[in-house]
Amino acid sequence: MPMGDVDGWRTLGVRLAQLRRAAGYNQHSFAPLTGYARSTIANVETGRQRAPREFWQRCDELVGAAGSLLSLYDQAMRQQQGPPSMPEEAELEAVDTHAAPTTVARTSMSPVDPAIVPHWMSMLRILAASHDAFGPRRLHDVVRGELNIIRRHRAGAAGQTLRELLRVESRWAEFASWTADNLGDSQDAAYWLRQSLSMAREAADGRMATYVLMRQAQRAVERGDSAQAIALAEFADARKESTARDRALCAVRTAQAAALAGRRARCQSALQKAHSLVGAAEGLDDPDTIGLHCTRTYVLAYEGQCHLILGQAKQSIAVLEAVLRAWPSAYRQDEALARAWLATGYANLGRVDEAADQGEQALTIALDAGSIRLIKALSRVEHELRSRRVTDEAQRFRDRLALADQVVGRMGQ
Incomplete structure (x- = not known):
């Protein structure tokens, strides 16, 4: 050089x-x-x-x-003299080497029918609903297979059709990341989010790029990295390119991260913002909204979690008990998370049998879904119960969770 x-x-x-x-x-x-x-x-x-x-x-x-x-x-x-060299590939986390790269060589295949774009969007909505109800088991491989098909079609597309296929592929890649997260494969999840963000930017899909940044903030929260989570969530929200519900998700991530950092006032203001944005979206949803699952019930559940993180078990229990009485049946995995948080709150206050009962209900959903992410969420309940009096109900829950951890872990391998 x-x-x-x-x-x-x-x-x-x-x-x-x-x-x-x-x-x-x-x-x-x-x-x-x-x-x-x-x-x-x-x-x-x-x-x-x-x-x-x-x-x-x-x-x-x-x-x-x-x-x-x-x-x-x-x-x-x-x-620079001569042709530029290719930049090194860099990932947020280790790359899944069996996944195909974002850039695809153009082929001589037949022109792509633009009607295939809404077909894949409809199919994605169906699979997302299936995942919410039944979990990631077997879905992840299906999603990856469809991504390969979409990628091959994109190789023969041009103009607006190419851009629309990039948008579709970006959303499928984010969904692949979500299924990988629920199967406990952090590296695969990080890889697909990176792919999703790259394609969203290439397609000039600001809304999807913002949503992926929100998802990266969510993953940072689950790792306990409050500083990175706040930076990502606030940067995503500041872009102002998303719909009200998608921006509400950014506010929820900010609230979680602020709670992890012990910043109560910041957490409360972010939750208030999330509630306001969800209220503004009622009956006025943009058809391009990605986070339709961000309802008032969803925000209330995470408000309960924030109270729990901040050491406010009584407030957390009050919120979660109320929200679970009217939980929508379509979102079973989020229900399991809310029950795991409620069980942790009960355990914190020494209400052992109530903790075990909620833990059992959450565990049943986790096993039905095959979700390692839910099993991990329940591990905190078990940890809290260790220092409490032993009851038959609590011991049954702990034994069943230990077995589930082994069984579901093997299913995810």
Whole structure:
């Protein structure tokens, strides 16, 4: 590589580091907002790795550089001699090596019928409803198979049809991530979210990109990373490209993350925002809304969880008991989560048999669904019960959960 080329990329990287720090980001919090790994940010800032123009445009927006990073990028490209090398592939987490890449070579297959786009959107809605009711078992492989078919059709598409297929594939990839999460495969889930975000950006689908950022915030919450979760959720919400329900989901993620950080006032304001946005959406849903599951019931359940995280077991129990009395039957997995949180609240207050009863109900749903994610959520109930008096009901729940952990874990392998 010519010396001038090296200096150009190094200058660009140094400027990014300066602006990133000035904007209040460290490399760990900044990386997920760009869609690349922290190691990529580190390499780019030292000039050891090149990144595509899309990366620099995103960085320019995040740090408020007013086009200066893009200008430096264009200057570095002009200094470069010969054709540009391919940027290194970077993922938020380890990549599932058996999955196909986002970019597909164009083929000579017959022109793609645009009518296939609504077909796949309808099919996705059916599978999503099935997942909500019955869980991820066997669905994940079906979704991945359909993604391969969509990808092959995209290879022969052009113009608006190509863009629409990218939008469809982005939504299917997010669903693949969701099924992987429920099967306990964190790496696969991270990979498909990264694919979804990449395709959403390529299709200029701002709403889907925002939704994926919200999902990344949700995964950060479940890892206990409150700082990253807040950064992702607030960045997603600030984009203002989503519908009211989708923005309400961003507010819920902010509330969860704030609760993890012990920021009660921030948590409460985010929950109030979520309730307001859901109320505004009633009867006025945009047909392009992705998070239709974000209802008043959904927000109330997560309000109960936030109380629990903040050590307010009595408030959590009051909210969750009320919301579970009228829980919609279509969302059984979220019901199991709410019952797991209620069981934890009971256990915190020494109400052992009530905790065991709610834990048993949640466990039944988890086993029916084959959801490792739900089994993990119930592990906290078991942990709380260890220090409580032993009853027959509590011991039965603990024994059954231990067996379920082994059985469902083997099903997910």
